[in-house]
Amino acid sequence: MDRLLTVYDPRGYPPNVTGKRLAQRHESLDGKIVYLVDCLFDNSEAFMEQLQHWFAQHLPAVVTRIIKPRESWEDDPDMRAKIVADGNAAILGVGL
Amino acid sequence: MALEASGVPSIAIHTHVFARLARATALANGMPRTRQAFVPQPIVGRSPTNLRAYIEGSDPNSGRPFMQEVIEGLTGALTEEDLRGSSFERSTPRLLAPDTEDNLRQMFIENRWTDFLPIILPTEERVAEMLKGTSHPSDKVVGRLRPARFREFWEFTVEKVAVNAVMAGARPEYFPVILALAASSITARASSTTSFATISVVNGPIRHEIGMDAGIGALGPYNQANATIGRAYGLLSQNLQGGSVPGESYMGSLGNWYAYSAVFAENEERSPWEPLHVQHGFKPTDSTVSVFFGGWYTHAGYGPRETWQEKMRRCLTATEHYNPPLLVLDPIAARGFVELGFDKQKLIEWCAENARLPAREYWDNQWIRTLVHPLAVAGVEPFATRLKAEPEELVQMFQPEDINIVVAGGETQSAWKMFGGAYRGNATISVDAWR
Numbered sequence: 001m002d003r004l005l006t007v008y009d010p011r012g013y014p015p016n017v018t019g020k021r022l023a024q025r026h027e028s029l030d031g032k033i034v035y036l037v038d039c040l041f042d043n044s045e046a047f048m049e050q051l052q053h054w055f056a057q058h059l060p061a062v063v064t065r066i067i068k069p070r071e072s073w074e075d076d077p078d079m080r081a082k083i084v085a086d087g088n089a090a091i092l093g094v095g096l
Numbered sequence: 097m098a099l100e101a102s103g104v105p106s107i108a109i110h111t112h113v114f115a116r117l118a119r120a121t122a123l124a125n126g127m128p129r130t131r132q133a134f135v136p137q138p139i140v141g142r143s144p145t146n147l148r149a150y151i152e153g154s155d156p157n158s159g160r161p162f163m164q165e166v167i168e169g170l171t172g173a174l175t176e177e178d179l180r181g182s183s184f185e186r187s188t189p190r191l192l193a194p195d196t197e198d199n200l201r202q203m204f205i206e207n208r209w210t211d212f213l214p215i216i217l218p219t220e221e222r223v224a225e226m227l228k229g230t231s232h233p234s235d236k237v238v239g240r241l242r243p244a245r246f247r248e249f250w251e252f253t254v255e256k257v258a259v260n261a262v263m264a265g266a267r268p269e270y271f272p273v274i275l276a277l278a279a280s281s282i283t284a285r286a287s288s289t290t291s292f293a294t295i296s297v298v299n300g301p302i303r304h305e306i307g308m309d310a311g312i313g314a315l316g317p318y319n320q321a322n323a324t325i326g327r328a329y330g331l332l333s334q335n336l337q338g339g340s341v342p343g344e345s346y347m348g349s350l351g352n353w354y355a356y357s358a359v360f361a362e363n364e365e366r367s368p369w370e371p372l373h374v375q376h377g378f379k380p381t382d383s384t385v386s387v388f389f390g391g392w393y394t395h396a397g398y399g400p401r402e403t404w405q406e407k408m409r410r411c412l413t414a415t416e417h418y419n420p421p422l423l424v425l426d427p428i429a430a431r432g433f434v435e436l437g438f439d440k441q442k443l444i445e446w447c448a449e450n451a452r453l454p455a456r457e458y459w460d461n462q463w464i465r466t467l468v469h470p471l472a473v474a475g476v477e478p479f480a481t482r483l484k485a486e487p488e489e490l491v492q493m494f495q496p497e498d499i500n501i502v503v504a505g506g507e508t509q510s511a512w513k514m515f516g517g518a519y520r521g522n523a524t525i526s527v528d529a530w531r
Contacts, residue, residue: 019181093109
């Protein structure tokens with residue numbers, strides 16, 4: 001029978017995960033302000049413009065506003081504060 | 097997810113190749129039910145008509161209409177799981193269950209804990225021997241790593257680094273260099289779609305103490321220290337950060353051969369210039385390792401010959417603009433530049449001055465567009481000035497502080513190479529601190 005070896009686990013230590021709840025949803029988006037967050041990836045601006053056109057054509061009662069963070073891949077607290085203050089929902093994209 | 101926490105219902109749109117990654121990230125953030133919708137890859141280069149077709153088409157993952165996914169993601173009742181989120185504790189064991197050598201080797205391969213080259217199994221005896229290479233206690237926390245900015249950090253100790261150093265085939269005397277790399281906070285297994293790798297340069301007395309190669313073949317597979325330190329950096333990065341699994345925690349479209357191992361020593365004794373670590377504030381008698389992030393491209397040249405300026409300009413303008421150049425010069429090439437009147441700083445400044453592109457071409461680069469353009473719009477210099485240039489006006493691609501020069505090689509040829517190698521922040525780390 002082959003000799004048994006004891007070896008180390010090579011992985012690091014992951015952080016514990018604390019559950020976070022989703023925000024309450026709306027019954028409908030009619031009359032609501034939906035922020036379209038352009039994450040600044042190449043061509044995401046064009047995608048968000050097309051998304052805005054889609055809402056205007058198919059759900060005209062929804063108010064959409066395109067908004068951009070100051071930098072790519074960085075949290076922008078000012079932008080988030082504006083969305084929280086004025087917005088009822090957010091669509092973020094197109095990113096990872 | 098921060099918007100959800102602030103009470104704003106949100107949905108994130110991704111391209112479909114990122115589905116596993118997006119879900120894993122949501123789970124690790126305690127919000128596995130976060131709403132996500134997917135469109136086909138790519139977005140880049142698609143016309144407005146193409147993008148509109150994505151929007152009016154189906155989510156490639158669910159098969160349902162894309163906009164139905166979006167609208168339903170922002171409306172309707174929440175489930176109990178939506179309201180609760182997901183809390184859980186995670187850890188990894190110190191030791192694995194005893195098993196045969198063959199079974200353990202297979203387990204390491206199946207769990208993707210290797211680079212798919214043979215490893216040395218990290219037995220208790222071998223790890224204990226590796227730990228003799230440092231004075232630091234085995235339970236000391238060395239640092240934290242993560243594969244990308246939006247992923248969570250994993251933490252690790254001296255012992256965990258030693259485990260990976262053993263696996264790579266490193267000797268205990270190399271361990272302080274490996275610990276310094278682990279402490280850099282720079283992963284050698286970045287998840288970026290652009291396939292980053294790292295290239296590391298060792299300076300100071302440690303080079304000789306552990307027998308590193310700075311001469312003939314310094315950048316090749318000809319020295320145990322060079323090869324295994326580089327390999328250890330890769331293995332520890334993937335294992336200590338929580339993985340580097342294609343489609344899940346690694347998204348590099350092409351991958352990068354430099355990720356196997358890319359560490360060499362500077363040939364300080366044959367260089368006409370001050371060594372890299374001295375430029376970054378260390379004493380010549382200090383031992384350090386410097387990490388360059390990139391490896392996107394490699395150019396090569398010889399000389400300097402009569403037309404060296406034209407050649408160098410072509411190489412500089414052919415770089416990927418978001419990954420500035422690291423020049424590695426053989427000592428003969430370095431002395432050739434000295435004979436032309438250049439010291440290291442003067443050559444760096446010449447490169448920065450001559451690396452120019454028409455503004456139209458510069459701003460059309462994908463990563464300049466994604467990462468630099470927003471800064472230019474916000475007025476950050478020197479990018480804001482480049483943005484004001486006329487389309488055919490030549491703009492500078494790099495600042496002198498973006499460019500680095502290292503001397504290595506065995507003087508069998510007046511050769512030089514130019515690698516993608518960004519030096520970010522405090523990327524020169526003391527090896528002496530980890531002895």
